[in-house]
Amino acid sequence: MRKIILASASPRRSELLKKAGVSFSVIPAGGEEAITSPMPETAVMQLAQQKAVCVGNTLKNPEEGTLVIGADTVVVYENKILGKPLDKEDAIAVLTRLQGNIHQVYTGVSVLERKNDVWEPHTFAECTDVEFYPVSEKEIRAYAETGEPMDKAGSYGIQGLWGVYVKGIHGDYNNVVGLPVARLLQEMKKLNIELRG
Amino acid sequence: MRKIILASASPRRSELLKKAGVSFSVIPAGGEEAITSPMPETAVMQLAQQKAVCVGNTLKNPEEGTLVIGADTVVVYENKILGKPLDKEDAIAVLTRLQGNIHQVYTGVSVLERKNDVWEPHTFAECTDVEFYPVSEKEIRAYAETGEPMDKAGSYGIQGLWGVYVKGIHGDYNNVVGLPVARLLQEMKKLNIELRG
Numbered sequence: 001m002r003k004i005i006l007a008s009a010s011p012r013r014s015e016l017l018k019k020a021g022v023s024f025s026v027i028p029a030g031g032e033e034a035i036t037s038p039m040p041e042t043a044v045m046q047l048a049q050q051k052a053v054c055v056g057n058t059l060k061n062p063e064e065g066t067l068v069i070g071a072d073t074v075v076v077y078e079n080k081i082l083g084k085p086l087d088k089e090d091a092i093a094v095l096t097r098l099q100g101n102i103h104q105v106y107t108g109v110s111v112l113e114r115k116n117d118v119w120e121p122h123t124f125a126e127c128t129d130v131e132f133y134p135v136s137e138k139e140i141r142a143y144a145e146t147g148e149p150m151d152k153a154g155s156y157g158i159q160g161l162w163g164v165y166v167k168g169i170h171g172d173y174n175n176v177v178g179l180p181v182a183r184l185l186q187e188m189k190k191l192n193i194e195l196r197g
Numbered sequence: 198m199r200k201i202i203l204a205s206a207s208p209r210r211s212e213l214l215k216k217a218g219v220s221f222s223v224i225p226a227g228g229e230e231a232i233t234s235p236m237p238e239t240a241v242m243q244l245a246q247q248k249a250v251c252v253g254n255t256l257k258n259p260e261e262g263t264l265v266i267g268a269d270t271v272v273v274y275e276n277k278i279l280g281k282p283l284d285k286e287d288a289i290a291v292l293t294r295l296q297g298n299i300h301q302v303y304t305g306v307s308v309l310e311r312k313n314d315v316w317e318p319h320t321f322a323e324c325t326d327v328e329f330y331p332v333s334e335k336e337i338r339a340y341a342e343t344g345e346p347m348d349k350a351g352s353y354g355i356q357g358l359w360g361v362y363v364k365g366i367h368g369d370y371n372n373v374v375g376l377p378v379a380r381l382l383q384e385m386k387k388l389n390i391e392l393r394g
Contacts, residue, residue, distance in 0.1 A: 020361045128365070133383055163371065164217045164379050168325070173370045174360065182361050186330055 003063055004195065007055035007070040010151075012159065013179045017069075020181045021196040029054040029070065035083070040076045041125045044108030047072035049123050052110045056119050066114040067193070073178050075154030077103040082154050091149035092140055095156060099135040099165070104128070105154065105176045109184055113193070124187055126180040128171030130158070135165045200260055201392065204252035204267040207348075209356065210376045214266075217378045218393040226251040226267065232280070237273045238322045241305025244269035246320050249307045253316050263311040264390070270375050272351030274300040279351050288346035289337055292353060296332035296362070301325070302351065302373045306381055310390070321384055323377040325368030327355070332362045 006017060009028035017024060029051035037043040052070030059066070075082040077098060085091035105128045112119040143162060149155035156162035158169075158176045172180045188195050203214060206225035214221060226248035234240040249267030256263070272279040274295060282288035307320040340359060346352035353359035355366075355373045369377045385392050 019358070021358070133379060158370075161216070161218070164382050166369070166379055168368045169370060170367050171365045172363070173355075173366060182330060182363050185361050 001197065002193075003066045005055060005059075005066070005068045007051045007068055010071075010178055012157075012177050013071055016174055016177060016179045016181050020185065023197045024069075027055045027058070033072065033083075035074075035081060038081070040074055040081055040104070040106040041108075041127070043081060044072045044074055044106045045110065045123045045125050046108070048108035049110035049112075049121055052112045052121070053119065056112045062114045064114055064116075067195075068112040068119070069184075070110045070112075071107060071179050073105065073107040073153045073175075075103055075105055077101070077154075084151060084153055085149055085155045088144050088150075091144050091155035094154065095135065095140045095143070095149070096137070098154065098156075099132050099140065102129055102131045103154070105130055107175045107178060107180055109180065109187075111184070111188065113191070122187060122191065124183065126172055126175045126183050128169055128173070128175045130169050130176055131167040133165050133167045139165070198394070199390075200263045202252060202256075202263070202265045204248045204265055207268075207375055209354075209374050210268055213371055213374060213376045213378050217382065220394045221266075224252045224255070230269065230280075232271075232278060235278070237271055237278055237301070237303040238305075238324070240278060241269045241271055241303045242307065242320045242322050243305070245305035246307035246309075246318055249309045249318070250316065253309045253311075259311045261311055261313075264392075265309040265316070266381075267307045267309075268304060268376050270302065270304040270350045270372075272300055272302055274298070281348060281350055282346055282352045285341050285346075288341045288352035291351065292332065292337045292340070292346070293334070295351065295353075296329050296337065299326055299328045300351070302327055304372045304375060304377055306377065306384075308381070308385065310388070319384060319388065321380070323369055323372045323380050325366055325370070325372045327366050327373055328364040330362050330364045336362070 004024035006026045007029045048070040052068045056068045108125045110123040201221035203223045204226045245267040249265045253265045302325045305322045309316040
């Protein structure tokens with residue numbers, strides 16, 4: 001069986017991949033992420049590949065066929081890329097801007113495939129529109145107090161307590177959670193790679 | 198505190214309502230559901246209200262302000278309403294038609310509010326478009342074998358194993374799971390009813 005490594009510390013990505021029936025191990029990518037492009041699609045693909053390469057390089061004599069999956073998610077509002085909040089007040093400021101409006105969530109996914117002793121990258125990005133209902137300052141503050149925003153791009157978790165403020169989305173839901181699993185399986189199918197055990 | 202009753206046996210509806218921070222008890226509606234309209238929006242609103250009324254009527258001397266929440270979900274494809282599958286082969290037939298295409302999911306929600314010793318109904322419906330990737334016969338059969346389709350409108354669970362075949366949606370994700378919680382909270386807000394503890 002093919003060895004699959006998820007290069008992400010996100011428990012949400014692990015859960016999504018596991019639920020899809022994929023067997024894998026987790027090696028989080030170390031180091032700082034550097035956004036190198038103002039274009040969200042390019043930025044998330046570069047960051048995802050950075051993470052995958054970073055983990056791929058730590059493997060000693062990886063077997064042929066080994067896969068390393070990196071992913072990165074950002075939120076985009078009014079042409080500005082929003083990552084994880086700096087602190088509670090930043091989270092409140094971000095959510096105050098997003099409430100009552102539509103924003104975009106981009107997740108980049110990069111799969112490195114070990115082939116002829118080198119890593120061959122397969123990288124794509126998926127975008128989902130997300131619309132929030134109006135949310136009061138009191139509700140935003142109460143949400144920030146839960147701590148949920150802190151490790152999340154755009155300062156919210158659609159699958160968590162913030163879900164009650166989401167009016168609707170256009171695109172893939174799991175992409176907003178952090179990993180477009182359905183698209184990932186489709187992209188791998190095109191390469192004759194079946195991720196599911 | 199207001200007494201809230203969910204008139205549904207669906208564990209997914211319970212989970213969504215709980216995650217939203219609502220405290221409630223569950224009394225499943227008994228009896229057969231009868232689809233009385235070919236219009237999905239009308240049908241799910243009627244069925245949701247039927248369920249809520251059925252449970253409301255079993256309560257002895259309900260306190261003023263008590264709420265009973267009924268809900269019903271159907272899938273619509275090519276103008277035909279699809280409920281839960283009859284058996285495994287029916288589930289396979291339904292999924293074979295839905296794969297590679299776009300269908301609609303309607304959930305009707307009916308909230309009965311106890312006011313001046315009578316039940317006052319507040320009822321609405323929410324629609325979400327769902328698009329599936331192409332899915333092979335082998336994959337559909339394997340999915341049917343898991344038993345997951347059996348208690349679900351349209352024979353699939355978007356939050357379950359079928360999620361890997363969902364290309365995207367347009368609308369509320371939780372509506373497809375079975376309860377548009379965000380809309381429910383908004384509708385109650387308009388009536389000055391705060392569902393969350």
